[in-house]
Amino acid sequence: MIWGVLQFPGSCDERDALHACELAAGEARLIWHESRDLDGVDAVVVPGGFSYGDYLRAGAVARFAPAMEAVAEMAAGGAPVLGICNGFQVLCEAGLLPGALLRNAELRFRCHQVELIAEGASSAELGGPEHPQLSSRSAFLAGIKPGERLSIPAKHGEGRYYAPDEMLDQLEANGQIAFRYADGHNSNGSQRDIAGVTNDAGNVLGLMPHPEHAVDPLTGSTDGLRLFRGAAAAVGEAAPA
């Protein structure tokens, strides 16, 4: 398979994303933000960083990049699209994902390892009326069991997930919550501990923590690689790990 990793002025995690994609399956190439042609890629990663300096609002300007038109077309066609950190902000601003990311509640830029809990149908132990247990439909979660914990680094100043309550209820009812922060790990004040959401179809996933930084035992965790393998499996490339 061929992965495309977008590169905006101000992106900074695109190299790690390329590495993570290629560890999972196939080859990965950088796509400059001015390119309207994604050149036949099977899946897209919108990486982290500070696209266009995060001017106005994080992701607000990047959504108008020519490459984003092509990403929107791919997303509509069902291809896996992963937005990480700033990429998540861009996908929200572009309307490809629901909600918005606001300044961390404590105003601090936080950089630390976080524990995530994958949402899913059988994670009864998570229980509670505020966390109805429904299956996430994301391709990136193929091979990740509901309720499994993933250890992945997070580093951001604007990662507080926000959506109006009725929208959050709808997302939960639709199974669009992909990841929540485990107890004690929601350091940005995200509503309902939400760390990652998908679109209605499940092929577009955005999350604030950085799976591409958790792909090598040398840096402590390889949990992030599982998301990339999930996407590879979705396009028929490899079995999910």
Add this chain to the structure above:
Amino acid sequence: MAKARVLIRPKEGILDPQGKAVERALPALGFEGIEHVRVGRMVELEAEDTERLGELCEKLLANPLIEDYEIQPL
């Protein structure tokens, strides 16, 4: 060209940590009795055609999910 000013505020009910930080700093400087501080943005611009300023705000200057905006002709 018509001059205009756009004021953008966090929506009512959404936590505004910048406003809170400013509010907490005030007593230390001797400013008592000030509350509900909210921090937003101001954009000044000149437009040939002000008809589409609302659309411009909806699409770029503000995120209608989290922010309210107000266009003031100057």
